[in-house]
Amino acid sequence: MYYIENVDRKLFIYTIKDVYRLEASMQEIEKMTADTDLVRISRTCIINTDHLKEIKQVKNSRLEAVLDNGEMLIVSRKYLQDIKKVFRRDLS
Numbered sequence: 001m002y003y004i005e006n007v008d009r010k011l012f013i014y015t016i017k018d019v020y021r022l023e024a025s026m027q028e029i030e031k032m033t034a035d036t037d038l039v040r041i042s043r044t045c046i047i048n049t050d051h052l053k054e055i056k057q058v059k060n061s062r063l064e065a066v067l068d069n070g071e072m073l074i075v076s077r078k079y080l081q082d083i084k085k086v087f088r089r090d091l092s
Contacts, residue, residue, distance in 0.1 A: 001013055002014045002048055002051050003051075003073065004022065016069070026044070026046070037050050040079050041075045042073070042074060042075065045073055045074075052068075062075075
């Protein structure tokens, strides 16, 4: 699984080959995935950091997560600390 995205109040899971519809809220998914490699990067997106290739700054001081499949997702500065926590936990 690469990421989970909320589009028009519907959740979708993006995998290597398919996209699946989820019957849950972002908050429910976030609670179920606490202390895992899944981390929220914006109001509408949770990524699997196992597939995170880089986070880069793009114009207008925005941040972008680049996954190993080439997908690019906007990272909200509000959630940047959550991503850093996952990496600190992995180093421990």
